[in-house]
Amino acid sequence: QKExxxxxxxxxVPEGAIASLNCTYSDRVSQSFxxxxxxxxxxxxxxxxxxxxxxxxxxxxxxxxxxxSQYVSLLIRDSQPSDSATYLCAxxxxxxxxxxxxxxxxxxxx
Amino acid sequence: GAVVSQHPSWVICKSGTSVKIECRSLDFQATTMFWxxxxxxxxxxxxxxxxxxxxxxxxxxxxxxxxxINHASLTLSTLTVTSAHPEDSSFYICSAKPGQGAADTQYxxxxxxxxxx
Numbered sequence: 202q203k204e205x206x207x208x209x210x211x212x213x214v215p216e217g218a219i220a221s222l223n224c225t226y227s228d229r230v231s232q233s234f235x236x237x238x239x240x241x242x243x244x245x246x247x248x249x250x251x252x253x254x255x256x257x258x259x260x261x262x263x264x265x266x267x268x269x270s271q272y273v274s275l276l277i278r279d280s281q282p283s284d285s286a287t288y289l290c291a292x293x294x295x296x297x298x299x300x301x302x303x304x305x306x307x308x309x310x311x
Numbered sequence: 312g313a314v315v316s317q318h319p320s321w322v323i324c325k326s327g328t329s330v331k332i333e334c335r336s337l338d339f340q341a342t343t344m345f346w347x348x349x350x351x352x353x354x355x356x357x358x359x360x361x362x363x364x365x366x367x368x369x370x371x372x373x374x375x376x377x378x379x380i381n382h383a384s385l386t387l388s389t390l391t392v393t394s395a396h397p398e399d400s401s402f403y404i405c406s407a408k409p410g411q412g413a414a415d416t417q418y419x420x421x422x423x424x425x426x427x428x
Contacts, residue, residue: 235416244404244422245355289354298345299417303354 207302220277224290236275237289280309315407317420332390332423334405340385341407349402361388395427
């Protein structure tokens with residue numbers, strides 16, 4: 202069983218719509234949750250971090266965490282072509298290494 | 312803030328030679344740095360965790376004698392790929408963590424693309 206699972210996609214979303222990316226994790230002791238965006242040929246870029254249950258909003262991005270269900274998601278509102286990338290979910294325990302999912306490839310269709 | 316640089320951004324070398332990659336945290340002190348490798352269309356694979364002033368901790372299956380890591384200061388870690396072979400060709404990415412605690416995030420460098428001929 203993979204420690205962090207993501208739908209590999211590709212996920213295609215029309216420009217202006219909401220893109221919803223999902224991630225589940227197996228380690229119940231996980232405390233820190235991150236979403237990274239990675240453009241092709243580039244390194245990951247931090248989009249959001251979340252540590253408590255509920256929603257966290259930053260501009261067009263909203264991260265949602267449900268520790269009871271071991272589920273974290275990322276919503277992108279008003280999707281733009283520049284949002285087309287691979288989105289990596291990462292999870293860690295306190296002071297420990299990140300465990301990455303395999304990523305979801307998102308394509309925004311103009 | 313939280314900028315991490317890597318040098319070089321790309322390198323081509325002959326089989327059997329060694330290559331050194333530098334990772335620097337530019338505007339913060341990094342108590343911990345991480346080295347990852349990423350093959351095409353695959354996710355990041357953690358190679359080792361490096362703490363300033365101590366030996367690196369390597370992940371299972373990563374040869375510590377082949378991938379030498381030195382974290383000599385709070386702003387610099389180096390990865391040396393010794394006796395590189397074509398199968399070592401990959402995208403090597405470092406990340407740096409500012410301090411301790413759950414709130415600390417890893418910030419990634421831009422990566423180094425290594426091609427071994």
